[in-house]
Amino acid sequence: MEHHLPQHTFGTAPSWDNTFFEEAHQQAPPVSIRLNPLKETQSFDSLARVPWCTRGRYLESRPVFTLDPLFHAGAYYVQEASSMFVAQAFEQHVKKQQALKVLDLCAAPGGKSTLLASLLEQDDLLISNEVIQTRASILVENMTRWGQMNTWVTNNDPKDFGRVAGFFDAILVDAPCSGSGLWRKDPKAIDEWSTENVQLCKERQQRILADVLPALKKEGILIYATCSYSVEENEQIVDWLIRDMGMESLPMQCDPDWGITETLSPEQKGLGYRFYPWKTRGEGFFLAVFKKQEGIVTDSLYHSVSKQKNNQKAELELHQKMRPYLNTDFEIFTHKELIYAINPVHMPYLEPMRNAFYIKKAGTAMGQILKDLVPEHDLAMxxxxxxxxSRIELSHEEALHYLKKESVKTADGYKGWQVATHQGLALGWGKWMPNRMNNYLPKHYRIRMDIP
Structure with a gap:
């Protein structure tokens, strides 16, 4: 099916050129990934770098990522290069004086959450939220692959975050939008675009922002982003945030060689940053940064509930059983017979957050004690x-068969629970017995396509 770009759609957009726009959309989009700094590999050392993101890399062509064990190991995330500019916004404006609390409000499938996670320290806390349940499950999978204990996943409406007023130091709102910036990657989206939908998106963006801003503390940082070219969803939102919501627009420092376009909002009150595919090696993208001028600074959630010690002896014994599995300090809690490890700094948040939100992932799921520990995939990752x-290193071919949830490497000498690895990075658990191996990769993580 042939798709025709709307004519004169964005004539009011800053630095707009319809000729360049159409020429750019005749070219193949660039392919980029972002490396996980906590799962090092030398496989990508020779790749060209994304200039505005330290860990971003461009690929020469698009491989079948499903058939790369390093993708399943969480060594990298496949992310559009322009979106990685969020790293600049965070690093330039989110200043750390104590452990940070960060919210990614519209987080699925997890690209910007894994980016933010890579910028945080262990004592910082990232809440990645997704309102749609099926998308929240995908978000859990991607955050599990990334492997950090300080990343929690919630499944809530933006208005629910009004329950924790002034709690977050920084909030990212990668708002649902009309998607015109991704037409080159998804031509089908062209047929779904309309000026009416742009207006609906603008109204939804304002509702989302108005709902979540109470959760941002005074002088906290808001990062607002879309993958739309429309002024209504970008610069007009900047003016609305300043005029009606008491936000202060913050400038960004950009290298001129990056090709990013700084824009002034219609009321000339705020700045935005646009990515055009004929100027940058990436897709259409918009970002603006704000500081909240009014509001409260509170850590009341932290102090509202103290940890309950129902059975200190049993808890201590359980902690000792879990101690050999992790190389960091942690406390434990149980939920539906599963044992979880959590950073001690974050433990006081757990019960208040449970009361306020539907939590799909918190800390690291360790496993269930039957006779011994039956470990969870989250622990392996x-x-x-x-x-x-104990670990068993698999070749590329063996790793792919493991990821199809097949039995691998049943040679003598392997016994009991082992973590299957490739290039030293974990893929999941297996249990080895004489002459056979039981593959414990969760079914929803397995490769469903044929291996060439």
């Missing part, structure tokens, strides 16, 4: 997995 845990 953790960047804190202890070196004392």
């Amino acid at each position: 953790s960047v804190h997995l202890s070196d004392a845990v």
Whole structure:
């Protein structure tokens, strides 16, 4: 089916040129990935770098990522290069004086959440939220692959975050939008675009922002982003945030060689940053940064509930059983017979957050005690997995068969629970017995396509 670009659609957009726009959309989009700094590999050392993101890399062509074990290991995330500019916004404006609390409000499938996670320290806390349940499940999978204990996933409406007023130091709102910036990657979206939908998106963006801003503390940082070219969804939102919501627009420092276009909002009150595919090596993207001028600074959630010690002896014994599996400090809690490890700094948040939100992932799921520990996939993927845990290194072919949930490497000498690895990075658990191996990769993680 042939798709025709709307004519004169964005004539009011800053630095717009319809000729360049159409020429750019005749070219193949660039392919880019972002490396996980906590799962090092030398496989991508020779790749060209995304200039505005330290860990971003361009690929020469698009491979079948499903058939790359390093993708399943969480060594990298496939992310559009322009979106990685969020790293600049965060690093330039989110200043750390104590452990940070960060919210990614519209987080699925997880690209910007894994980016933010890579910028945080262990004592910082990232809440990645997605309102649509099926998308929230995908978000959990991607955050599990990334492997950090300090990333939690919630499944809530933006208005629910009004329950934790002034709690977050920084909030990212990658708002649902009309998607015109991704037409080159998804031509089908052209047929779904309309000026009416742009207006609906603008109204939804305002509702989302108005709902979540109470959760941002005074002088906290808001990062607003879309993949739309429309002024209504970008610069007009900037003016609305300044005029009606008491936000202060913050400038960004950009290298001129990056090709990013700085724009002034219609009321000339705020700045935005646009990515055009004829100027940058990436897709259409918009970003603006704000500081909240009014509001409260509170950590009341932290102090509202103290940890309950129902059975200190039993908890201590359970903690000792879990101690050999992780190389970092942690406390434990149980939920539906599963044992979880959590950063001690974050433990006081757990019960208040449970009361306020539907939490789909918190800390690291360790497993269930039957006779011994039956470990969870989350534990295998953790960047804190202890070196004392037994591992079996798999070749590329063996790794693919493991990822299809097939039996691999049943040679003598392997016994009990082992973490299957490729290039030293974990893929998941297996249990080895004489002459056979039971593959414990969760079914929803398995490769469903044929292996060439």
